[in-house]
Amino acid sequence: MLEAMMAAEVGDDVFRADPTVNQLEAKAAALFGKEAALFCPSGTMTNQIAIKVHTNPLDELICDHFSHVYQYETGGYAFNSGVAVNLIQGTNGKITGLQVEAAIKPVFDWLPKSRLVVLENTCNKGGGSYYLLEEIKPIRAVCDRHGLGLHLDGARLFNALIETGESTLDYGKVFDTVSICLSKGLGAPVGSLLIGSADFIREARRFRKVMGGGMRQAGYLAAAGIYALDHHVTRLKEDHRRARDLASCLEELDWVENLRPVQSNILIFDVVGPTSAQDVLDQLKAKGIQASGFGPQTIRFVTHLDFDDRMLEIVCSTLKQVTGS
Numbered sequence: 110m111l112e113a114m115m116a117a118e119v120g121d122d123v124f125r126a127d128p129t130v131n132q133l134e135a136k137a138a139a140l141f142g143k144e145a146a147l148f149c150p151s152g153t154m155t156n157q158i159a160i161k162v163h164t165n166p167l168d169e170l171i172c173d174h175f176s177h178v179y180q181y182e183t184g185g186y187a188f189n190s191g192v193a194v195n196l197i198q199g200t201n202g203k204i205t206g207l208q209v210e211a212a213i214k215p216v217f218d219w220l221p222k223s224r225l226v227v228l229e230n231t232c233n234k235g236g237g238s239y240y241l242l243e244e245i246k247p248i249r250a251v252c253d254r255h256g257l258g259l260h261l262d263g264a265r266l267f268n269a270l271i272e273t274g275e276s277t278l279d280y281g282k283v284f285d286t287v288s289i290c291l292s293k294g295l296g297a298p299v300g301s302l303l304i305g306s307a308d309f310i311r312e313a314r315r316f317r318k319v320m321g322g323g324m325r326q327a328g329y330l331a332a333a334g335i336y337a338l339d340h341h342v343t344r345l346k347e348d349h350r351r352a353r354d355l356a357s358c359l360e361e362l363d364w365v366e367n368l369r370p371v372q373s374n375i376l377i378f379d380v381v382g383p384t385s386a387q388d389v390l391d392q393l394k395a396k397g398i399q400a401s402g403f404g405p406q407t408i409r410f411v412t413h414l415d416f417d418d419r420m421l422e423i424v425c426s427t428l429k430q431v432t433g434s
């Protein structure tokens with residue numbers, strides 16, 4: 110990947126004159142059968158731009174209460190777009206067409222206007238849960254009936270697709286816009302893509318500029334993204350296998366409870382007994398193992414490109430030595 114980056118032909122993407130950025134954007138658009146794509150520095154930016162272009166102030170977006178756009182984007186939907194959020198209590202971050210239909214508000218002067226549905230696949234806070242297209246199609250039908258846009262926060266979409274065997278082209282047909290992250294499981298250092306119609310992406314490009322996301326010589330980063338899409342998708346299966354192996358280790362520990370269903374590369378579990386999540390995280394960190402706190406008693410592990418079988422063994426043996434176990 111580093112060699113591909115160093116060999117990249119670059120230019121000024123503010124003038125759309127960076128051939129490698131153009132190549133990545135064309136590749137992403139083609140992957141989803143869409144007209145255009147936009148390379149951005151982060152997934153927060155692609156989601157925020159999508160919300161901005163889909164909505165007007167005083168609208169609302171509908172999403173699960175675990176959604177990244179609600180939980181982890183600094184309330185940007187309100188700051189950038191002036192919209193409200195209508196939260197659904199889904200199952201492990203997943204919502205249904207019936208729930209969306211019930212959440213849509215009638216048109217009154219005193220209510221925000223329901224305008225956009227955002228789905229997350231896989232869902233981070235849902236423990237890496239994924240949708241089947243058959244579950245998404247009823248949501249699409251509800252959006253069509255009520256004139257709502259449908260955006261996919263697909264930061265980890267390829268983790269879902271590698272499990273379901275479904276295709277990006279099918280996703281392009283169901284969603285108006287899709288965001289994918291190159292810097293998560295795909296292992297690129299920087300970057301996300303927003304994918305949609307030519308009109309949508311033309312507007313999106315203006316908002317990327319006003320957010321300060323227009324970049325020069327970004328082709329060095331785009332080259333990493335092209336490499337990641339070409340080489341790091343099918344190997345995601347390995348991350349999922351290691352996550353399942355890690356789940357087997359966790360299930361044997363008496364201080365671990367309520368391990369959420371492990372469906373992809375994310376494990377979320379609760380810590381019980383006298384110890385706390387922070388205490389366990391500190392003990393792991395002392396052994397060079399990084400994990401995230403997801404609450405006072407909750408921990409998240411993520412398996413990834415740089416996590417191999419030898420490391421898996423070390424993590425399992427270290428977990429057995431955690432005091433309180």
Ligand SMILES: *Cc1c(COP(=O)(O)O)cnc(C)c1O
Nearest residue numbers: 151152153154177229233262264
């Ligand atoms: C990481 C992530 C994003 C984007 O986050 P950035 O840190 O801004 O790149 C968006 N959605 C989900 C579900 C994510 O996991």
